[in-house]
Amino acid sequence: xxxxxxxxxxxxxxxxxxxxxxxxxxxxxxxxxxxxxxxxxxxxxxxxxxxxxxxxxxxxxxxxxxxxxxxxxxxxxxxxxxxxxxxxxxxxxxxxxxxxxxxxxxxxxxxxxxxxxxxxxxxxxxxxxxxxxxxxxxxxxxxxxxxxxxxxxxxxxxxxxxxxxxxxxxxxxxxxxxxxxxxxxxxxxxxxxxxxxxxxxxxxxxxxxxxxxxxxxxxxxxxxxxxxxxxxxxxxxxxxxxxxxxxxxxxxxxxxxxxxxxxxxxxxxxxxxxxxxxxxxxxxxxxxxxxxxxxxxxxxxxxxxxxxxxxxxxxxxxxxxxxxxxxxxxxxxxxxxxxxxxxxxxxxxxxxxxxxxxxxxxxxxxxxxxxxxxxxxxxx
Amino acid sequence: xxxxxxxxxxxxxxxxxxxxxxxxxxxxxxxxxxxxxxxxxxxxxxxxxxxxxxxxxxxxxxxxxxxxxxxxxxxxxxxxxxxxxxxxxxxxxxxxxxxxxxxxxxxxxxxxxxxxxxxxxxxxxxxxxxxxxxxxxxxxxxxxxxxxxxxxxxxxxxxxxxxxxxxxxxxxxxxxxxxxxxxxxxxxxxxxxxxxxxxxxxxxxxxxxxxxxxxxxxxxxxxxxxxxxxxxxxxxxxxxxxxxxxxxxxxxxxxxxxxxxxxxxxxxxxxxxxxxxxxxxxxxxxxxxxxxxxxxxxxxxxxxxxxxxxxxxxxxxxxxxxxxxxxxxxxxxxxxxxxxxxxxxxxxxxxxxxxxxxxxxxxxxxxxxxxxxxxxxxxx
Numbered sequence: 001x002x003x004x005x006x007x008x009x010x011x012x013x014x015x016x017x018x019x020x021x022x023x024x025x026x027x028x029x030x031x032x033x034x035x036x037x038x039x040x041x042x043x044x045x046x047x048x049x050x051x052x053x054x055x056x057x058x059x060x061x062x063x064x065x066x067x068x069x070x071x072x073x074x075x076x077x078x079x080x081x082x083x084x085x086x087x088x089x090x091x092x093x094x095x096x097x098x099x100x101x102x103x104x105x106x107x108x109x110x111x112x113x114x115x116x117x118x119x120x121x122x123x124x125x126x127x128x129x130x131x132x133x134x135x136x137x138x139x140x141x142x143x144x145x146x147x148x149x150x151x152x153x154x155x156x157x158x159x160x161x162x163x164x165x166x167x168x169x170x171x172x173x174x175x176x177x178x179x180x181x182x183x184x185x186x187x188x189x190x191x192x193x194x195x196x197x198x199x200x201x202x203x204x205x206x207x208x209x210x211x212x213x214x215x216x217x218x219x220x221x222x223x224x225x226x227x228x229x230x231x232x233x234x235x236x237x238x239x240x241x242x243x244x245x246x247x248x249x250x251x252x253x254x255x256x257x258x259x260x261x262x263x264x265x266x267x268x269x270x271x272x273x274x275x276x277x278x279x280x281x282x283x284x285x286x287x288x289x290x291x292x293x294x295x296x297x298x299x300x301x302x303x304x305x306x307x308x309x310x311x312x313x314x315x316x317x318x319x320x321x322x323x324x325x326x327x328x329x330x331x332x333x334x335x336x337x338x339x340x341x342x343x344x345x346x347x348x349x350x351x352x353x354x355x356x357x358x359x360x361x362x363x364x365x366x367x368x369x370x371x372x373x374x375x376x377x378x379x380x
Numbered sequence: 381x382x383x384x385x386x387x388x389x390x391x392x393x394x395x396x397x398x399x400x401x402x403x404x405x406x407x408x409x410x411x412x413x414x415x416x417x418x419x420x421x422x423x424x425x426x427x428x429x430x431x432x433x434x435x436x437x438x439x440x441x442x443x444x445x446x447x448x449x450x451x452x453x454x455x456x457x458x459x460x461x462x463x464x465x466x467x468x469x470x471x472x473x474x475x476x477x478x479x480x481x482x483x484x485x486x487x488x489x490x491x492x493x494x495x496x497x498x499x500x501x502x503x504x505x506x507x508x509x510x511x512x513x514x515x516x517x518x519x520x521x522x523x524x525x526x527x528x529x530x531x532x533x534x535x536x537x538x539x540x541x542x543x544x545x546x547x548x549x550x551x552x553x554x555x556x557x558x559x560x561x562x563x564x565x566x567x568x569x570x571x572x573x574x575x576x577x578x579x580x581x582x583x584x585x586x587x588x589x590x591x592x593x594x595x596x597x598x599x600x601x602x603x604x605x606x607x608x609x610x611x612x613x614x615x616x617x618x619x620x621x622x623x624x625x626x627x628x629x630x631x632x633x634x635x636x637x638x639x640x641x642x643x644x645x646x647x648x649x650x651x652x653x654x655x656x657x658x659x660x661x662x663x664x665x666x667x668x669x670x671x672x673x674x675x676x677x678x679x680x681x682x683x684x685x686x687x688x689x690x691x692x693x694x695x696x697x698x699x700x701x702x703x704x705x706x707x708x709x710x711x712x713x714x715x716x717x718x719x720x721x722x723x724x725x726x727x728x729x730x731x732x733x734x735x736x737x738x739x740x741x742x743x744x745x746x747x748x749x750x751x752x753x754x755x756x757x758x759x760x
Contacts, residue, residue, distance in 0.1 A: 008427045015420050016436070020443070022413045026406055027444055027458060031451035033402045040395050047388045056396070063400070064407055071411035077468045078407060081461055088457050207670040211750075221668055246667050256668050259660050264676060266715075267651050273730065274711045276737040280639050287626055288636050290587040290599055296644060296679055298745035299672075305742030308731035312724040322719045324658075329712050329719075331654045335646075336709055339702045344692040350653065351688035357656040362685025365678035366591065 030085070037089045044093075057086050076367075102240055103233040107131035109150045111165060112157035117182065120210040121154060124241065140168075147172040152234060154204075155181040155189070159313050163192040170196025178231050180204050184261060185317050186223045186250035194225050201225030202234060203250055205257075206243075209306075216242035223250040254318070261314050262321040263328060265303065269311065272300045292369065410465070417469045437466050481508035482620055483613045489513045489530045491545060492537035496687070497562065500590035501534060504621065520548075527552040532614060534584075535561040535569070539693050543572040550576025558611050560584050564641060565697045566603045566630035574605050581605030582614060583630060585637075586623075589686065596622035603630040634698070641694050642701040643708060645683065649691065652680045672749065 043049075061082055068078035108125045112118040113134025125132045135146050147153070153173060157165050162183050173179060179197040181189040182204050190203040203223035212218060220243045222235050235245045248256070275282070286294060303311065316322065338346045355362060441462055448458035488505045492498040493514025506512045515526050527533070533553055537545050542563050553559060559577040561569040562584050570583040583603035592598060600623045602615050615625045628636075655662070666674060683691065696702065718726045735742060 005427065008423060012420065012423060015416055015423070019413060019416045019420075020440070022409050022416065023440065023444055023462075024447060026409050026413075027447045027451065027453070029402050029406050029409070030458070030461075031448075031453050033399060033406075034453060036395055036399045036402065040392065040399075043388060043391055043395070047385065049388075060400070060403065064403055067404060067407045068411075071407065073407070073411050073414060074468070077464070078410070080464055081410075082403075084457070084460055084464070088454070207668070207673075211746075217671070219668065219670060248668070252664075253668070256661070256665050259655070259658070260665050260668055260673055263654070264673065267647070268676075269727075269731065269734075270712045270715060271647050272734050272738065273715075274643070274708050275639070276734045277711060278639070278707075279737075281636070282738070282741060285636050285640050288587070288599065288601060288628070288633070288640055291597070292679075292682075293587075293640055293644065295675075295749075296648075297741075298749050299676055299679070301738050301742045301745030302749050304731065304735040304738045305746045308728040308735070309724075311731060312727045315727065316722055316724050319722070322722060325719050326716060327658075328654050329716055331657060332650045332709050332712055335650060335653075336706060339705050339709075342696055342699070342702060344689075344696050347692045347695065348688040351649065351684070351691060354649075354652050354656045355684040355688070357659075358652065358662070358681050358684045361662055361677075362681045365681030366685050369675075369678050369682050370591070370593075 033085075034089070034092070037092065041093045060086070101125075101128040101130050102236045103151065104129065105131075106151040106233075107133065107149060109133045109135060109146055109153045111135045111153060111155045111169060115156060116210040118156040121156060121182070124215070128237065128241075143169065143172050147174065147177075150174060150177050152178045152180065155179075155183075155193075157183075158309075159183050159185055159189075159317055162189045166192040166196045173197050173199065175199045176230065178202065178234055179225075180231075180234060182206055184257065184314060186221070186253045190223055190225050190250045200227035200230035202228075202231040203253075204234075204238075205253065206238075209310075214242065217244060218242070219244050219246055221246050221248055221253050223248055223253050254320075258321050258324050262317070263324060265311055266315050266325050266328070268300050268303045269315075272304055275300070295369075413465075414469070414472070417472065421472075440466070481505070481510050482616045483531065484509065485511075486531040486613075487511035487513065487529060489515060489526055489533045491515045491533060491535045491549060495536060496590040498536040501536060501562070504595070508617065508621075523549065523552050527554065527557075530554060530557050532558045532560065535559075535563075535573075537563075538689070539563045539565055539569075539697050542569045546572040546576045553577050553579065555579050556610065558582065558614055559605075560611070560614060562586055564637065564694055566601075566633045570603055570605050570630045580607035580610035582608075582611040583633075584614075584618075585633065586618075589690075591686075594622065597624060598622070599624050599626055601626050601628055601633055603628055603633055634700075638701050638704050642697070643704060645691055646695050646705050646708070648680050648683045649695070652684055655680070675749075 061079055064078050064082050065075040068075045108130050110118050110122050110125070110132065113122050113132075114136035118134065122132050122134050133146050133150070135143075139146060147169070150173070153169065155162060155165055155169075162181055166179075166181065166189065170179075176199050177197075178200045179193050180202045181193060183189050184205055186203040186205060190201070193201045193203070202225050205221040205223075207219040207221065208215070215238065220235070220238045222245050224231070224247065239245055282297075286297070289297070315325070338350075441459055444458050444462050445455040448455045488510045490498050490502050490505070490512065493502045493512075494516035498514065502512050502514050513526050513530070515523075519526060527549070530553070533549065535542055535546055535549075542561055546559075546561065546569065550559075556579050557577075558580045559573050560582045561573060563569050564585055566583045566585060570581070573581045573583070582605050585601040585603075587599040587601065588595070595618065600615070600618045602625050604611070604627065619625055662677075666677070669677070695705070718730075
């Protein structure tokens with residue numbers, strides 16, 4: 001070894017020792033952090049608070065991104081690290097919260113328990129240690145026995161049958177049992193439940209299907225009906241499974257869902273419909289496709305791999321929804337002129353107006369979808 | 381607020397402040413770490429040493445896993461973090477070391493090098509060690525000097541200007557220089573290049589934008605024009621950056637792109653347009669949103685965070701495209717009847733027909749998107 005390289009080697013060793021010392025401090029701090037998080041969990045548990053706070057997590061990420069920027073570090077790199085740290089601390093937290101049902105010994109009746117969604121809930125409640133009874137359309141002769149002593153009845157049948165089933169089961173429910181439904185509209189079912197039952201009532205809309213393997217961060221919209229306090233254990237149970245409970249009036253829920261479900265699914269349906277009508281060479285377009293196109297086409301393909309009846313139900317649920325979809329078609333047709341004349345300036349002006357309306361969400365969407373594209377590339 | 385909850389809240393705030401302070405220290409240490417790594421790189425560069433030391437990295441991971449175990453942290457969690465930290469520091473290191481191009485010593489002229497996409501290519505070719513000249517609209521007086529001795533000219537200007545610029549620059553090109561364009565249509569530019577230049581010609585369509593941080597697995601469609609062998613190094617260069625080269629005729633390319641780009645972007649545009657027109661409470665819908673909705677809305681938001689002109693260019697590129705979009709609008713309007721009458725059976729029949737057309741792609745899409753949804757849940 002020459003003197004120069006020996007000198008270089010010792011310098012390198014010295015720098016590496018410095019890096020090792022830094023790494024040791026980082027892991028020490030992560031350990032301290034975990035202890036603090038454990039204290040937060042204990043506190044939340046003692047006061048019956050929700051584990052997951054999306055806003056708090058986003059604030060934390062933003063603060064660290066800002067610090068990274070100021071320190072000349074790549075903010076995306078720091079965000080990636082903190083997403084893992086936060087995810088980890090959430091896993092630890094949920095592990096420490098009770099896995100047992102929040103109301104031990106309670107009995108749950110799933111009406112429509114033989115359907116796909118019904119079976120899904122039967123499974124979840126059973127695994128949480130509840131007494132679970134499942135009721136199908138042939139079990140009406142045993143209705144008294146099935147309802148006897150239950151603490152919760154969940155109506156999990158198709159939208160069109162929901163009001164009728166609620167009316168029919170109402171008289172058999174114990175007066176203090178919670179009556180809940182899980183359909184994707186809330187105004188009508190909630191009204192039907194309040195009319196049929198004098199005890200606690202709550203409308204639920206789980207925003208996930210029976211193929212979802214974890215309830216972690218899955219959303220359940222809760223529309224309170226009567227006696228919130230008595231219904232509390234039901235939403236707590238979903239929160240314990242990791243779900244996020246969003247509370248809304250039935251009116252607000254139905255209005256928002258017109259967009260979140262009906263419009264979105266109809267738009268996707270129409271897009272797939274046109275691709276099929278034009279007999280687009282799907283496989284070849286995928287060869288020509290950026291990951292983002294693959295992702296977008298996947299969203300379309302995904303819809304058509306699911307149940308036609310389910311989507312019919314969502315799209316045709318109410319006359320208001322159908323009116324909205326007709327408005328959507330009319331809105332598209334207003335672009336015909338621009339396409340006819342080929343006037344880009346009209347398009348660009350409209351585009352900028354919409355971009356302003358979307359505001360900062362656009363940037364955030366770029367960040368999120370870029371992350372997913374990377375994952376897609378990594379994996380496929 | 382009761383006293384109990386107030387007390388709990390202040391305790392919670394205090395713990396959170398503690399966590400924030402720890403996080404700040406962690407990021408500070410990561411910044412210090414980066415500085416040390418930079419010194420290592422400088423030293424290695426000066427002494428011509430290899431950047432990547434697998435053994436050193438594994439030692440480092442082992443030491444941190446050991447420390448984690450002793451501190452009661454999950455070793456896998458710490459390893460996951462350190463893989464990212466190490467990966468990042470390798471990215472920074474290789475960025476600082478030179479990455480040679482496939483044709484060392486070659487000179488590249490980026491026409492439109494002051495535009496966003498142009499600057500992007502200037503950057504990539506420069507980092508690969510090429511001599512890079514950038515030409516904007518004010519540089520026509522120096523055109524002879526700019527073209528002198530170049531090996532490749534890449535036309536990166538808007539679609540409408542492309543044929544004119546090609547025609548104008550043709551006479552100045554060395555006869556054996558490769559002439560390429562990167563616009564998103566290929567028939568017209570390719571014809572213009574073949575007419576303007578007698579040497580090697582190739583049309584390129586990179587299916588990514590200037591915000592893409594890696595070319596890994598990104599697709600570049602190549603439409604051969606003249607003298608494939610002489611053009612080869614250009615596609616090889618993209619392949620070296622990790623891009624996938626898909627070869628097609630200009631005709632096929634343009635036809636496929638009508639669907640992959642024009643139709644898709646127009647559908648997304650129209651969807652966002654309607655959300656804005658209805659002034660949908662975006663933030664509130666996100667609270668009500670399943671991860672898949674977040675993903676889909678993200679695709680819409682993403683579009684509007686990008687350049688209006690770029691999308692105008694894609695959508696209005698050719699009269700054929702505009703005709704296709706008008707067909708699409710007409711196709712949607714044919715669903716009006718079904719919405720008017722509320723006839724689900726029509727919808728379900730149509731749905732099943734389309735599902736059959738999609739075939740196995742639907743199942744595959746479910747698999748891929750479920751994977752992404754898991755990633756999305758983990759991360760956001």
